[in-house]
Amino acid sequence: MRVSFIIGYGVPKFSILLRPHGSCYLCRPMCSSSTSALTTSQKPRTSLFLRPPTHSATLSDLQKWQNWAKNLASSVGSTFVDLDNGPDSTLLRRELKWLVEDVTEDGSISAEQQRNIRLRVSLEELYKLWKQRIEERRPFQYIVGCEHWRDLVLCVEEGVLIPRPETEKLVDLVADVVSDNQGLREGLWADMGTGTGAIAIGIGMILRSYGRIIATDLSPLAVGVATFNVQRHGLQDVIEIRQGSWFEPLKDVEGKLAGIVSNPPYIPSDHISGLQAEVGRHEPKMALDGGVNGMNDLLHLCKGAASMLKPGGFLAFETNGEKQCKHLVEYMETNAGGIFCDVNLVPDFAGVHRFVTAFHK
Amino acid sequence: MVSVWKSFSVNLFGLLRVGTSNGVARLALPSSHPILSIRVRGEGSSKSTWSQQQLRDNRGSFFHIWCSKYGSISSTDTYVNGGDGDYRGKRYLELTDQELMRQCQLDTFKSSGPGGQHRNKRESAVRLKHLPTGIIAQAAEDRSQHMNRESALARLRTLLALKVRNTVDLDAYSPPKELLQILPAKSTIRGSDCGPQIGPKNPKFILGMQALLDLIFAVGGSISEAAKFLGLSTGALSRLILSDDSLRMVVNELRISKGLKPLK
Numbered sequence: 103m104r105v106s107f108i109i110g111y112g113v114p115k116f117s118i119l120l121r122p123h124g125s126c127y128l129c130r131p132m133c134s135s136s137t138s139a140l141t142t143s144q145k146p147r148t149s150l151f152l153r154p155p156t157h158s159a160t161l162s163d164l165q166k167w168q169n170w171a172k173n174l175a176s177s178v179g180s181t182f183v184d185l186d187n188g189p190d191s192t193l194l195r196r197e198l199k200w201l202v203e204d205v206t207e208d209g210s211i212s213a214e215q216q217r218n219i220r221l222r223v224s225l226e227e228l229y230k231l232w233k234q235r236i237e238e239r240r241p242f243q244y245i246v247g248c249e250h251w252r253d254l255v256l257c258v259e260e261g262v263l264i265p266r267p268e269t270e271k272l273v274d275l276v277a278d279v280v281s282d283n284q285g286l287r288e289g290l291w292a293d294m295g296t297g298t299g300a301i302a303i304g305i306g307m308i309l310r311s312y313g314r315i316i317a318t319d320l321s322p323l324a325v326g327v328a329t330f331n332v333q334r335h336g337l338q339d340v341i342e343i344r345q346g347s348w349f350e351p352l353k354d355v356e357g358k359l360a361g362i363v364s365n366p367p368y369i370p371s372d373h374i375s376g377l378q379a380e381v382g383r384h385e386p387k388m389a390l391d392g393g394v395n396g397m398n399d400l401l402h403l404c405k406g407a408a409s410m411l412k413p414g415g416f417l418a419f420e421t422n423g424e425k426q427c428k429h430l431v432e433y434m435e436t437n438a439g440g441i442f443c444d445v446n447l448v449p450d451f452a453g454v455h456r457f458v459t460a461f462h463k
Numbered sequence: 464m465v466s467v468w469k470s471f472s473v474n475l476f477g478l479l480r481v482g483t484s485n486g487v488a489r490l491a492l493p494s495s496h497p498i499l500s501i502r503v504r505g506e507g508s509s510k511s512t513w514s515q516q517q518l519r520d521n522r523g524s525f526f527h528i529w530c531s532k533y534g535s536i537s538s539t540d541t542y543v544n545g546g547d548g549d550y551r552g553k554r555y556l557e558l559t560d561q562e563l564m565r566q567c568q569l570d571t572f573k574s575s576g577p578g579g580q581h582r583n584k585r586e587s588a589v590r591l592k593h594l595p596t597g598i599i600a601q602a603a604e605d606r607s608q609h610m611n612r613e614s615a616l617a618r619l620r621t622l623l624a625l626k627v628r629n630t631v632d633l634d635a636y637s638p639p640k641e642l643l644q645i646l647p648a649k650s651t652i653r654g655s656d657c658g659p660q661i662g663p664k665n666p667k668f669i670l671g672m673q674a675l676l677d678l679i680f681a682v683g684g685s686i687s688e689a690a691k692f693l694g695l696s697t698g699a700l701s702r703l704i705l706s707d708d709s710l711r712m713v714v715n716e717l718r719i720s721k722g723l724k725p726l727k
Binding site: 196249 | 569571577578579580581582583584604605606607608609610613
């Protein structure tokens with residue numbers, strides 16, 4: 103009944119539920135001018151695949167670039183693998199194919215095409231970008247400004263963590279619990295430290311017109327990117343982005359959350375310097391470094407969840423692996439005052455114990 | 464070697480044991496399928512309803528899995544809910560994605576090390592092994608894990624249609640609807656209620672393709688014999704077979720094994 107009422111009158115649920123008096127972020131039109139009006143977020147760089155094809159190059163010049171880039175990728179061999187378990191030539195050549203996909207109108211370069219091929223970046227820029235990929239180990243996702251994650255294409259840029267394939271499963275875990283639990287499906291969810299907005303958008307696709315999600319991030323850059331991604335997927339009525347540290351921006355919904363999900367920083371500080379160059383040199387430390395044993399933020403979230411969740415509420419956190427999972431489970435079962443039940447370890451697609459899920463009693 | 468295939472079973476119920484592995488065959492794929500490789504493994508059985516027959520083509524590389532219409536159902540086959548004791552390969556194709564996925568073991572390409580935030584590598588390759596038949600499909604060229612899983616599942620469906628044979632009783636043969644739907648309009652047995660002809664790009668094509676292969680296998684690879692059952696000229700049926708690369712390949716493998724000329 104409640105759902106049909108809300109849908110029937112087209113009133114965003116947030117304005118009723120969360121901000122009855124104050125200004126409503128979601129009531130404003132979500133365009134770039136309104137987001138830049140927010141002092142807390144910044145306008146993201148446009149991903150290559152979203153740029154208009156205003157450049158062009160001759161087929162032979164483009165093929166010349168492609169051959170040069172292929173050779174550069176091949177010359178890497180297993181150097182990066184040996185150095186820091188980075189990408190090998192095969193992976194780099196696959197990335198090159200994806201780069202071509204994103205910068206050309208047809209998604210490929212073939213001899214049957216016209217002599218002049220329209221491009222979304224200049225040929226000069228293409229040389230520069232591939233050099234950055236190989237020589238500076240700049241992550242491919244920052245080069246093209248996007249990451250394909252689940253069935254979504256998410257914009258991403260320097261300063262914002264690139265969503266990982268492992269994290270795709272967090273969304274499946276939520277899909278599972280809401281499938282037979284109306285209270286959770288129609289409730290208010292929080293994605294803590296949302297980054298690109300990946301998890302929130304994945305869940306938003308599942309909840310759609312039923313539930314609502316607040317996604318938070320401390321970084322103004324992430325808030326800008328997440329806002330853009332939410333809009334691009336047409337979920338501005340489902341997901342609200344708030345800037346701030348963990349639960350700080352959620353004081354008004356204490357004890358009201360149906361679910362909390364998070365992929366917080368969990369890498370132990372002393373591992374940061376040894377990370378694969380793409381990660382260690384280019385991704386934001388703020389999104390990776392979880393303190394001495396990597397558990398600082400996970401424990402903070404766990405403690406906060408006890409008061410933020412409503413009875414019967416669900417939580418799912420990503421961790422560094424089995425050791426952290428066990429630590430977290432132990433904390434929940436023994437130190438959390440008996441607040442959590444059904445505490446579970448869930449493996450990722452590679453079989454590594456990656457997630458902890460639990461319910462608030 | 465820093466990377467290994469890591470097996471992670473998503474199968475929750477008992478597996479259908481089909482005996483020892485007899486070998487691994489490689490199926491060259493049509494250019495329309497941008498596949499790294501697909502392997503098909505046939506497995507033999509002595510006590511279940513499954514058996515397998517090797518098609519002796521000049522490369523000696525092909526296996527087909529036969530589904531008997533009359534055999535009993537193994538008690539572990541909880542996913543078959545037909546209830547008539549008629550266990551047919553066709554049923555696999557009628558399963559929803561979720562049901563089919565539950566019959567599969569999901570393997571992902573796992574690199575050594577802790578993964579998660581530590582890594583930036585798009586090792587999102589997915590390999591699905593269909594446990595009841597041992598058929599394996601994989602996908603690696605998509606940019607997300609999720610999409611690779613969908614591609615692998617779509618390929619698995621095609622392979623099931625190509626590889627799993629249902630027995631056909633020629634004396635009482637009447638083509639199933641899904642086969643009639645892929646026939647050209649000029650077929651004399653195709654009623655107007657079948658709608659427009661379904662082409663190879665339509666996902667429903669594989670159901671008809673499986674039924675067509677069942678018939679062609681039953682008549683020993685003779686196109687003219689099969690054409691008679693379908694109310695078509697030999698030429699018209701040949702053109703239909705040649706319209707899909709994987710269908711043509713399987714028919715030609717069979718024809719070569721029977722000493723017949725391949726279709727061109």
